[in-house]
Amino acid sequence: MTDWLASVYPWTKAFHVMAVISWMAGLFYLPRLFVYHAERGTSAGEPRESLKIMEYKLLRFIMGPASIATWVAGLALVFTPGIVDWTMVWPWTKATAVLAMTVFHHWLMIERKKLARGEGSTGRRYRLMNEVPTLLMVVIVLSVIVKF
Template sequence: MLWLKAFHIVFVITWFAGLFYLPRLFMYHAEATDQVGIERFKVMERRLFVIMTIGATLAAIFGVSLLMSAPGLMKAGWIHVKLTLVVLLIGYHIWCQRLMVSLRDGTNRHSARWFRIFNEAPALLLIAIVVLAVVKPF
């Protein structure tokens, strides 16, 4: 079980690294005016999205494996709240993909300032998820 937990944490970190950096790239992309820079952001965003999607997938696989190896966890109230927050995080991930596509296609309607604010959501979710996993308040 400790191996599953260790790899779950490694891939959660990988996923969050992408979730923290991708919206920052979006912000710079939205500010860019030169075609070379815009094309560079498109490549960077696409590559980072692939890496963070792999991290998210493996985090989920190891997380489900943890739940399967300790089914009693599902009786704890905190895990249900944590899983709900993870679902919100997955929604944020999908939203990032849609934003990436709109930037790539030139149909983005958001300002760099909007992306700066958008970039804060995963930090709030991370704090809540870690507190739930460590403190187990319910």
């Protein structure tokens, strides 16, 4: 049943890497847009309206599809025979970090709606939150490459 996954493994892995890059680009950029929105987009008109459109489109048309593609390809890799040894620590640290990344993505969606209503947080908070995907990326990459 899963033998076909082994035959398409290089393609699945390549698709997964491309999807992750797209998702991560959005996870790095959206909090920065939130900083601009919180600090410069407080009054009606421009740049507030432009920032709202940019934030929505980044989430809806880039980050959403990229996160789904990342999960689909990632799960395909998990179910490919011989790829993941669940007796080791690294798959668990990676899985935990990916789940945390997904939670962060959903937090960004909530914050975008708050900002659109004029209820967002401070630029300082968004600057701090901008570091979250970097820290999670470090855990994920070290887990997969170093296999600690």
